[in-house]
Amino acid sequence: MAVTRWARRPPWPAVAGWGLWGLGTLVFLAVAWVNELLRRAGRPDLAELTLGDTLPLLLASLSSATVGAVLVSRRSRHPVGWLLLGLGLSLIALGLAQDYASLDLLAGGGPLPGARWAALFSDTGWVLWPAAIGFILLLTPTGSPPSPRWRWWVWLTAAAPLLYILAEALERSPMDPPFGSVVSPMALSLGEPAETVLRVIDWIAALLTQVAILAGAGSLIVRFRRARGVERLQLRWVALAAILAGVAAVGVAAGTVTGIEALWLWSSYSYIVVLPLAVAAVFQPARRRIQQVVDRRFNRHRYDAARTIQAFSGRLRQHLDLDSLSAELLAVTDQTMQPTTMSLWLRPRR
Numbered sequence: 001m002a003v004t005r006w007a008r009r010p011p012w013p014a015v016a017g018w019g020l021w022g023l024g025t026l027v028f029l030a031v032a033w034v035n036e037l038l039r040r041a042g043r044p045d046l047a048e049l050t051l052g053d054t055l056p057l058l059l060a061s062l063s064s065a066t067v068g069a070v071l072v073s074r075r076s077r078h079p080v081g082w083l084l085l086g087l088g089l090s091l092i093a094l095g096l097a098q099d100y101a102s103l104d105l106l107a108g109g110g111p112l113p114g115a116r117w118a119a120l121f122s123d124t125g126w127v128l129w130p131a132a133i134g135f136i137l138l139l140t141p142t143g144s145p146p147s148p149r150w151r152w153w154v155w156l157t158a159a160a161p162l163l164y165i166l167a168e169a170l171e172r173s174p175m176d177p178p179f180g181s182v183v184s185p186m187a188l189s190l191g192e193p194a195e196t197v198l199r200v201i202d203w204i205a206a207l208l209t210q211v212a213i214l215a216g217a218g219s220l221i222v223r224f225r226r227a228r229g230v231e232r233l234q235l236r237w238v239a240l241a242a243i244l245a246g247v248a249a250v251g252v253a254a255g256t257v258t259g260i261e262a263l264w265l266w267s268s269y270s271y272i273v274v275l276p277l278a279v280a281a282v283f284q285p286a287r288r289r290i291q292q293v294v295d296r297r298f299n300r301h302r303y304d305a306a307r308t309i310q311a312f313s314g315r316l317r318q319h320l321d322l323d324s325l326s327a328e329l330l331a332v333t334d335q336t337m338q339p340t341t342m343s344l345w346l347r348p349r350r
Contacts, residue, residue: 013076017085021069024089027096028058034099043107046178047099060272061091067276078143080136084276087132090125091272098122098178105182116185123175123184124168127161130209133275137216137242140279141235146219157212164205167198214250217242241278 035047065088071081101119104110134157138145145154169186172195190198224232224239 014073017069017072021065024065024092027092031096041107041109046102061088064088064276067280079139083132083136087129090128094125119179119182120184124165127164127209131161134212134216137220140238160205160208164202167202171198237278241274
């Protein structure tokens with residue numbers, strides 16, 4: 001008789017997810033190392049890794065990457081796990097890019113290869129993480145938009161961060177602080193009218209990334225109101241996070257317009273910290289529901305035992321005869337536990 005051997009497929013999504021998580025950890029350690037180099041160069045003011053400044057944000061990014069890696073390893077086809085992983089990695093990479101560029105361009109620790117490119121990524125890459133948060137809210141928990149009518153919005157919000165980065169990279173104007181004297185390595189001499197068009201494009205694109213968070217939060221709240229049963233339980237914590245994300249997006253926009261750095265910084269902290277833990281809670285009720293289905297199909301003894309005990313508990317209220325109750329209790333114990341011997345001891349009344 002021929003025997004067919006089934007080779008187990010390597011868990012490549014899990015390997016990729018945890019590999020990226022490990023890469024993020026190495027980048028985090030690189031941030032700490034570059035911060036030390038900045039202090040040795042006499043510019044501790046440029047060291048971003050401080051207890052009250054960006055350290056909470058970097059730790060939140062590690063939390064996001066960890067939750068993302070767990071979801072990718074268990075549900076690799078669901079985009080939310082990859083988005084959480086990308087959110088965490090982008091935040092860590094932004095910290096490294098800013099410190100690396102600062103070491104060369106501001107602290108005189110160079111020349112370092114690619115310092116201006118790192119400054120460009122630090123100046124424009126921030127747009128990636130609000131875009132990721134908007135998509136996480138929009139695609140939770142099904143992995144797809146609420147309806148096909150949202151497809152145009154998906155494409156628009158996907159194009160917005162790319163347009164912002166491209167427009168900023170092509171402008172001749174200096175970058176935002178701390179790289180106010182640095183010009184993009186991709187800058188073109190296009191003339192003032194074209195520069196104005198690029199500034200309008202990047203302003204609209206940046207605004208869209210914040211609106212995408214509000215739209216994603218709104219779509220999630222609509223899902224929650226329409227959901228029933230297990231799906232409603234799944235969305236309970238994420239709906240709360242969506243409300244906080246909407247409030248935080250307003251705080252980020254207000255901080256950006258007014259120039260109050262602490263306002264947009266702590267607004268960013270709030271939903272970056274809350275969102276990964278809330279998304280992780282989404283998949284827990286689904287796991288229990290799937291386990292019940294598996295028990296019904298493949299683990300009949302476990303499922304039947306639970307149903308037998310539940311049925312006996314319902315009949316227990318109707319029994320008044322001690323002898324019949326004792327006999328049924330012994331029968332239920334034998335059916336569910338299958339012991340070798342049984343004894344029933346009743347405490348006499350005093």
